[in-house]
Amino acid sequence: MKYLRFAVLASAVALPLTAGADTPDNALVVAQNIDDIVAIDPAQAYEFTSGELVTNLYDRLVQYDADDTDTLAAGLASEWETDAEGKTITFTLRDGASFASGNPVRAEDVVYSLTRVIKLNLTPAFILAQLGWTPENVDQMVTADGNRVTIRYEGEFSPAFVLNVIASRSASILDSELVKQHEVDGDMGNAWLNENSAGSGPFRLDRYQPAQMVRMSANENYFNGAPAIDSVIIRHVAEAATQQLLLEQGDVDMARNLTPDQIASMDSEEIKVETYPQAAVHFLSFNQKTESLTDPALWEAARYLVDYTGMTDSIINGQMEVHQAFWPKGFPGSYDETPFSYDPEKAKQILEDAGVETPITVTLDVINSAPFTDMAQSLQASFADAGINFEILPGTGSQVITKYRERSHQAMLLYWGPDFMDPHSNAKAFAYNSDNSDENYAATTTWRNAWAVPEEMNAETMAALSEADPETRLEMYRDLQQKVQENSPIVIMFQAAYQVAMDEDVTGYVNGATSDFVFYRLVEKN
Missing domain, CATH: 3.10.105.10 (Dipeptide-binding Protein; Domain 3)
Incomplete structure (x- = not known):
């Protein structure tokens, strides 16, 4: 497959549809319709594409991950203890985890992130509010002690249900020191976070232009190992026919919104189609x-x-x-x-x-x-x-x-x-x-x-x-x-x-059953 110069991709959003272009070996270039995005702040993000971005930019205490999308596993918490009678779960943070900024992940960041969702009370706040959390009581429901965080919940829930709630995108953990630097008029950094990221996930957000493009770069400090690919560039391409043309010309590595007819018409030995x-x-x-x-x-x-x-x-x-x-x-x-x-x-x-x-x-x-x-x-x-x-x-x-x-x-x-x-x-x-x-x-x-x-x-x-x-x-x-x-x-x-069509050299792309389970950190271009 042919490749498109990285400098052009990094600086341009609407690229000419000309053949003979290259995608760089260290970047995955994706053609996708991303105009459903309303917000990318984890406290507000509630759309499908937003969920994909949040998953790749942030971690949770417990989470489903690229290695196994069916199993709830340790995230920023290395272990946890449940008390069904006392309606509490206590998480111990893993040692050495840091945000993409370089700041260490602290229990205070977890408390800030979870309470922030409730206090902002934007669209996905209801997910955490199910636990009986309100703006008035959340400071007592989520507390820190050293490197341990205790969450309390109200309601007759099994701990398994509560853990699934804590694994949701709205429970993503933010770098509170960085976010606080960008607060405006009491918005708790909401406006800034809808254009930037403050997470500890496998990628950091370099650039986001609504209905145009997203560019993420690898977080070399990621606790689970740096991503195999240096950057991911998602180009907004609404028309399926244009996505197909870009893929066949080699201008992108992956097309995410092709029609069944287009999938059926693919006969290039350099393109494969995966179904999820x-x-x-x-x-x-x-x-x-x-x-x-x-x-x-x-x-x-x-x-x-x-x-x-x-x-x-x-x-x-x-x-x-x-x-x-x-x-x-x-x-x-x-x-x-x-x-x-x-x-x-x-x-x-x-x-x-x-x-x-x-x-x-x-x-x-x-x-x-x-x-x-x-x-x-x-x-x-x-x-x-x-x-x-x-x-x-x-x-x-x-x-x-x-x-x-x-x-x-x-x-x-x-x-x-x-x-x-x-x-x-x-x-x-x-x-x-x-x-x-x-x-x-x-x-x-x-x-x-x-x-x-x-x-x-x-x-x-x-x-x-x-x-x-x-x-x-x-x-x-x-x-x-x-x-x-x-x-x-x-x-x-x-x-x-x-169904996703991609260059035959792309491996490691993970697309689980929901938009929260789309992972790029294992992607390689061989």
């Missing part, structure tokens, strides 16, 4: 603030208006499989029944029997990139068979997600991945909404679609969280998935499988 099962589920949802979308008969009919097989056999072939429940297949507690198939006559009968008047015109927000626009067009065609007419509104990832958070959409085509590896993560998002008021913002699909979840389902979701018997707990989550599958304004359709 993903935890993200893709869904169509209806905002209950729109009166015409509130009839449960419409929700039921919608489940028979998705051409599941038609899409998986064509536009998303190899990239998604049919899955109709909120917890991904392959994870403990998943519900894998798929009772719905494309049946427009049945859908029309459901609407007719319920007295739903058609035609209904609905705006459908969608991210303006493959395969989402193709999926939206498929839904537009199949729903029209029953008199439900979608007007597709394409937008950038950040535009669509912002609109979703504002509850200003009508219908939404989007995806969701767990915030941490416990079924409660998705149950809280799809089966719980105890306060549907506009003032009670919640980072869940239920609240964002203004769905007032039935009280008995809310109660079951919280009961599953505290259930002590492991198998009984998983069965409760399966029951919740079946109920959401049968009767909710959220139509879960697919589970993702992620």
